[in-house]
Amino acid sequence: MGRAPASLATLSDDFFRDRSGDDCLSNDGLFCADWAIRNLERYVDPTLEHALLVLVAVVAGFGIAFGLALLAHRKKWLAPPFLAATGILYTIPSISFFFLLLPLTGRGALTAIIALTAFSLQIIFRNVSTGLANVPLDVREAARGMGMTERQAMWRVEVPLALPEIIAGLRVATVSTVALATLAVFANGGGLGSEIVVGSNITFKTGIIMAGSIAILMALLFDGLLILTGRLLSPWERAAL
Amino acid sequence: MNSLNKARKIVLAVGVGLLLAAGVAACGSDDGSDTTASGTIERNDANSDVSLTIGSKNFTEQIVLGEIYAQALEAAGYDVKTDLNLGSETVALKALEQDEISGYPEYISTALTSFFGRDPEQVPNDAQEGADEVNSEASKKGLVVFGPTPFASANAVGLLSSKAEELGVEKVSDLEGVSEQLKLYGSPECRQRIDCLLGLQENYGLQFESFTPVDIGLRYEVLDNGQADVSILFTTDAQLGASDKYTTLEDDLGVLPSGNVVFMTSEAVVEKAGPDYQATIELVQENLTEEVMQELSARIDLDKEKPDQVAADYLSEAGYTG
Amino acid sequence: MTVPPLAFLGLFGQAWEFVFDGRQAEIGTVRVGGPEQVLDLATTQLEVTLLALGVALLIALPAGVALGHFGRGEFLAVSVGNAGRALPELALIALMAAAIGVGMINLVVALAILGIPPILTNAYVGIRQVDDSVVEAARGMGMGNLAIAGRIELPLAVPTVMGGIRTAAINIVATATIAPLAGILTLGDFILARNVYGDAGVLAGAILVALMALTFEGVLAGLQWKLTPRSLRDGRVS
Numbered sequence: 001m002g003r004a005p006a007s008l009a010t011l012s013d014d015f016f017r018d019r020s021g022d023d024c025l026s027n028d029g030l031f032c033a034d035w036a037i038r039n040l041e042r043y044v045d046p047t048l049e050h051a052l053l054v055l056v057a058v059v060a061g062f063g064i065a066f067g068l069a070l071l072a073h074r075k076k077w078l079a080p081p082f083l084a085a086t087g088i089l090y091t092i093p094s095i096s097f098f099f100l101l102l103p104l105t106g107r108g109a110l111t112a113i114i115a116l117t118a119f120s121l122q123i124i125f126r127n128v129s130t131g132l133a134n135v136p137l138d139v140r141e142a143a144r145g146m147g148m149t150e151r152q153a154m155w156r157v158e159v160p161l162a163l164p165e166i167i168a169g170l171r172v173a174t175v176s177t178v179a180l181a182t183l184a185v186f187a188n189g190g191g192l193g194s195e196i197v198v199g200s201n202i203t204f205k206t207g208i209i210m211a212g213s214i215a216i217l218m219a220l221l222f223d224g225l226l227i228l229t230g231r232l233l234s235p236w237e238r239a240a241l
Numbered sequence: 242m243n244s245l246n247k248a249r250k251i252v253l254a255v256g257v258g259l260l261l262a263a264g265v266a267a268c269g270s271d272d273g274s275d276t277t278a279s280g281t282i283e284r285n286d287a288n289s290d291v292s293l294t295i296g297s298k299n300f301t302e303q304i305v306l307g308e309i310y311a312q313a314l315e316a317a318g319y320d321v322k323t324d325l326n327l328g329s330e331t332v333a334l335k336a337l338e339q340d341e342i343s344g345y346p347e348y349i350s351t352a353l354t355s356f357f358g359r360d361p362e363q364v365p366n367d368a369q370e371g372a373d374e375v376n377s378e379a380s381k382k383g384l385v386v387f388g389p390t391p392f393a394s395a396n397a398v399g400l401l402s403s404k405a406e407e408l409g410v411e412k413v414s415d416l417e418g419v420s421e422q423l424k425l426y427g428s429p430e431c432r433q434r435i436d437c438l439l440g441l442q443e444n445y446g447l448q449f450e451s452f453t454p455v456d457i458g459l460r461y462e463v464l465d466n467g468q469a470d471v472s473i474l475f476t477t478d479a480q481l482g483a484s485d486k487y488t489t490l491e492d493d494l495g496v497l498p499s500g501n502v503v504f505m506t507s508e509a510v511v512e513k514a515g516p517d518y519q520a521t522i523e524l525v526q527e528n529l530t531e532e533v534m535q536e537l538s539a540r541i542d543l544d545k546e547k548p549d550q551v552a553a554d555y556l557s558e559a560g561y562t563g
Numbered sequence: 564m565t566v567p568p569l570a571f572l573g574l575f576g577q578a579w580e581f582v583f584d585g586r587q588a589e590i591g592t593v594r595v596g597g598p599e600q601v602l603d604l605a606t607t608q609l610e611v612t613l614l615a616l617g618v619a620l621l622i623a624l625p626a627g628v629a630l631g632h633f634g635r636g637e638f639l640a641v642s643v644g645n646a647g648r649a650l651p652e653l654a655l656i657a658l659m660a661a662a663i664g665v666g667m668i669n670l671v672v673a674l675a676i677l678g679i680p681p682i683l684t685n686a687y688v689g690i691r692q693v694d695d696s697v698v699e700a701a702r703g704m705g706m707g708n709l710a711i712a713g714r715i716e717l718p719l720a721v722p723t724v725m726g727g728i729r730t731a732a733i734n735i736v737a738t739a740t741i742a743p744l745a746g747i748l749t750l751g752d753f754i755l756a757r758n759v760y761g762d763a764g765v766l767a768g769a770i771l772v773a774l775m776a777l778t779f780e781g782v783l784a785g786l787q788w789k790l791t792p793r794s795l796r797d798g799r800v801s
Contacts, residue, residue: 429756429758
């Protein structure tokens with residue numbers, strides 16, 4: 001069906017490998033450790049992409065949700081609508097969200113980030129709100145009594161006291177976002193998901209386990225970093241985290 | 242339009258010239274480890290302000306082809322991005338028509354049957370004839386295809402060899418009367434393609450117990466797991482060459498035509514990219530015989546290497562890149 | 564890839580048509596979409612979700628309640644919750660399909676695994692948070708463990724427990740959307756098989772999935788409200 005190639009001679013015979021051997025890969029084993037060790041490098045880029053997606057989404061989510069919670073803390077009537085709105089964003093499955101954004105932002109990392117940010121809003125909002133609400137009334141009154149303005153009281157007393165709750169919310173949001181970001185591949189956003197479903201990766205058990213494990217490790221790492229941050233920022237809180 | 246035809250003729254001439262030069266050089270030396278300088282891609286700095294995005298469809302053979310073309314064009318000095326794994330042919334064509342990609346590799350058979358409404362029997366046996374026919378249709382959309390690859394691929398009706406023996410089937414038409422008890426698995430677009438399920442139903446008159454669409458990457462997995470009795474495979478798959486575990490049935494009625502690959506791009510891009518565009522692509526695909534394609538697919542599907550690495554190795558081992 | 568506003572509305576119009584009329588497939592002579600197919604896929608997604616949720620409840624609810632009642636296994640209950648959150652659904656589904664095979668039972672098991680952690684953890688935490696004095700009073704009245712757990716602790720823990728169930732439900736519905744990767748066709752097929760259904764189908768699928776998730780959540784929220792003892796109903800940030 002084809003025409004004779006003009007320069008077949010440029011490919012030597014040892015271009016064609018001998019695959020008659022019997023090893024983990026050819027037996028389609030569950031996890032081929034030697035392959036994994038030899039091929040760690042291929043996971044570097046997807047991991048970095050993944051981490052970037054998560055960081056941007058969580059930072060943006062925190063920024064927005066924190067602002068919303070502060071607003072709702074001042075004006076109580078805002079709390080239920082904010083809760084409802086962030087709740088809707090949380091309930092809509094990310095993969096659906098990617099494609100609802102299709103007409104607006106098309107395919108790419110931005111779409112993935114917007115969807116991931118939207119997912120994290122409710123978690124962070126609720127935790128910040130609860131944290132602020134749980135500051136005892138007498139503490140707040142004491143702060144006012146000391147002559148602090150509302151804003152000073154907020155930032156110097158209330159927010160620091162709410163920190164454990166805020167950190168807890170950030171932890172849940174971050175860990176969930178790391179897991180969810182594997183879906184970013186469907187929005188052409190890259191990430192570890194590309195080592196799971198692109199091309200023949202979808203049948204490669206070792207590859208899937210590698211990508212999944214890296215995601216889990218990343219979640220644990222970020223979780224640990226947040227715990228540390230919490231301890232650093234509020235040393236008066238012992239082991240509550 | 243006259244200047245365009247002229248430009249095309251120049252491109253063709255340069256391309257043919259390069260091919261002849263490469264051919265002469267190859268014929269001139271016999272030892273296997275030859276890296277003929279005339280086959281090496283020359284970097285042309287004039288290309289550096291041309292930006293190209295190379296696409297591909299969503300399975301291994303396509304992805305490695307896309308990588309090969311992209312890396313070759315980069316070596317020729319172009320500013321290249323890739324957007325591989327787009328999806329099936331309709332998605333890829335749309336991306337091309339909407340200028341999201343500059344070009345992608347397409348099978349002559351797929352272009353003729355899926356895009357231009359031909360019946361499978363109308364796909365020419367000769368690759369150049371097929372490419373010309375695609376070009377005459379494609380030019381109506383402002384698209385153009387380059388010369389065909391040496392290798393051709395086709396859909397194939399596949400089973401586990403043990404199952405094929407058990408059923409006593411060797412040709413697709415042997416499935417008549419038996420197919421009603423068989424579960425068929427194929428890609429999602431197989432349902433609507435005349436060189437896939439649609440053709441099996443209409444031209445072979447086969448009805449299957451069920452058709453389940455799955456990701457193309459799972460086409461062997463579903464046979465291994467016993468989920469599928471029959472699966473749609475590709476004739477150039479690495480897995481077919483690697484062992485006797487799988488059998489493909491002979492397409493006796495010619496419903497699953499074979500197609501060489503042609504790089505499909507738009508006339509606008511050809512014009513802005515200059516002669517190196519076509520020349521480079523046709524140069525690096527010269528060595529892509531069925532054997533070589535199967536080896537490349539094997540490196541990705543069986544040895545689990547990354548497509549970009551496999552492409553880079555091919556280009557350097559064949560002497561296209563230094 | 565910028566799409567002018569009218570085209571944006573146009574795509575929604577096409578999506579509407581896709582759901583109610585069906586349309587010609589991207590290539591070939593097959594018709595896709597339309598109410599029957601939409602209903603078929605939606606039903607499958609609902610089935611799979613309810614089955615998986617049911618299995619998860621059967622396993623996690625009694626376990627969480629028991630652990631919470633006896634005050635044991637805090638580390639386990641909390642860790643399972645954290646671990647569950649960190650588990651990437653895509654990897655789970657893909658691994659299941661590659662290692663065990665494609666099919667309904669496998670899918671339901673995988674989805675149930677996703678649903679168990681939030682239910683377990685929240686059941687544990689909810690029961691633990693019930694005021695000790697109430698439990699003591701009940702014990703003083705002669706109630707046994709099962710009665711206390713079922714008639715005193717559980718009702719008081721409804722908000723937290725239901726919160727866990729709702730989280731589980733959202734996880735499961737969302738992951739059931741990518742079930743087509745494992746060969747079970749749910750509404751996610753419209754989204755994932757763009758080749759067949761076109762961008763109109765993708766958008767229609769995305770909208771339908773969002774609606775299904777929101778409806779499910781709404782039903783569960785209503786259920787929670789009904790089940791919450793009146794005394795707890797006021798002032799709850801649900």
